[in-house]
Amino acid sequence: MSAHDTGADAGAGGRRDAEATRAAILRAVRWFLARQPHADITLKAVAERAGVSPPLVLKYFGSKEALFARVLSFESDADALLGAPLDRLGHHMVRHVLETQRHDGTDPVLRIAFAPLHGDSGDVLRANFHAQVIDRLAQRLTGPDAGLRAELALAVLLGFGVMYGIARGPAMRESGTDDLVARYGPLVQAQLTPDAG
Amino acid sequence: MSAHDTGADAGAGGRRDAEATRAAILRAVRWFLARQPHADITLKAVAERAGVSPPLVLKYFGSKEALFARVLSFESDADALLGAPLDRLGHHMVRHVLETQRHDGTDPVLRIAFAPLHGDSGDVLRANFHAQVIDRLAQRLTGPDAGLRAELALAVLLGFGVMYGIARGPAMRESGTDDLVARYGPLVQAQLTPDAG
Numbered sequence: 017m018s019a020h021d022t023g024a025d026a027g028a029g030g031r032r033d034a035e036a037t038r039a040a041i042l043r044a045v046r047w048f049l050a051r052q053p054h055a056d057i058t059l060k061a062v063a064e065r066a067g068v069s070p071p072l073v074l075k076y077f078g079s080k081e082a083l084f085a086r087v088l089s090f091e092s093d094a095d096a097l098l099g100a101p102l103d104r105l106g107h108h109m110v111r112h113v114l115e116t117q118r119h120d121g122t123d124p125v126l127r128i129a130f131a132p133l134h135g136d137s138g139d140v141l142r143a144n145f146h147a148q149v150i151d152r153l154a155q156r157l158t159g160p161d162a163g164l165r166a167e168l169a170l171a172v173l174l175g176f177g178v179m180y181g182i183a184r185g186p187a188m189r190e191s192g193t194d195d196l197v198a199r200y201g202p203l204v205q206a207q208l209t210p211d212a213g
Numbered sequence: 214m215s216a217h218d219t220g221a222d223a224g225a226g227g228r229r230d231a232e233a234t235r236a237a238i239l240r241a242v243r244w245f246l247a248r249q250p251h252a253d254i255t256l257k258a259v260a261e262r263a264g265v266s267p268p269l270v271l272k273y274f275g276s277k278e279a280l281f282a283r284v285l286s287f288e289s290d291a292d293a294l295l296g297a298p299l300d301r302l303g304h305h306m307v308r309h310v311l312e313t314q315r316h317d318g319t320d321p322v323l324r325i326a327f328a329p330l331h332g333d334s335g336d337v338l339r340a341n342f343h344a345q346v347i348d349r350l351a352q353r354l355t356g357p358d359a360g361l362r363a364e365l366a367l368a369v370l371l372g373f374g375v376m377y378g379i380a381r382g383p384a385m386r387e388s389g390t391d392d393l394v395a396r397y398g399p400l401v402q403a404q405l406t407p408d409a410g
Contacts, residue, residue, distance in 0.1 A: 182326055
């Protein structure tokens, strides 16, 4: 992948750096995936919506399949989301979701809330979420019902992103980060280390 | 509204009763609202997707605007969701979401997770969710930060529906209703009556 965009494909907004272009391409794929079957989405349409040329999409992502796999994967998101010791992981997860919501308008796991209930991309997204997020979290937990507790911890976390980013709860959006993490982190943590309370 | 459909508008599936027809019409409206602006959706298209005639839609819902208001409202859903005394409301909410998920494949508040971030129907849905669900719950709470606590309680609840109904967490789906309510109800209840713990 190229470290810098030459700017030749930039739209009316002027020069964009490579990171913004990559983000625009990923957003365009997500936009289409929420609206039509995987197989019907063309590279040309993705490029057009992202305001770049099809060759630039290939330069950044290699192939249409590699681009889609990237969009449907939670692998790198899970690295950041789960990157804390278990005894304070709940707070870290809430802080990470809140900070990415405030910075990017979405968060590392919220995509699963948009997974279509039918069709190939929904099934791939769900399978990836199970393997790359739920199972990975469950493997770090000790004690009984680790799988169920991992799901409930992630349920609590997903609700935070839905209420903040989609329902846009006004009191949440006005609250400070530390206050929200202090209130909500324990709800996630209680599933991870139920005996620590 | 007619108590019985004559069956004259029924599709290939054979006779439908009025309730199923009404549900099919509401599903059709939701399907379109997830895909195109409110103003672009015609009664004819809704009727066609629901497998009924446009006059039958009018017979059941009165007008296109009344039909849309019904789809975008949480009023009757909130009646059922919030219909329990405050000291056990958290458990009631979780049980109600779980039972409607198991029975209908969706729940009374999950629609907000599909609210488009831009456009008229998303804004109406969000405004209704704030007034008809968040504010209504907040008004029943005592103590400080009632608005924020109502949002956090609903965040926890929304996550339950997303994990169960969309992400389809396998351990949750295999668990018994009473076990899930006993585990998850206290997380909602803790926001409603924080001093009762």
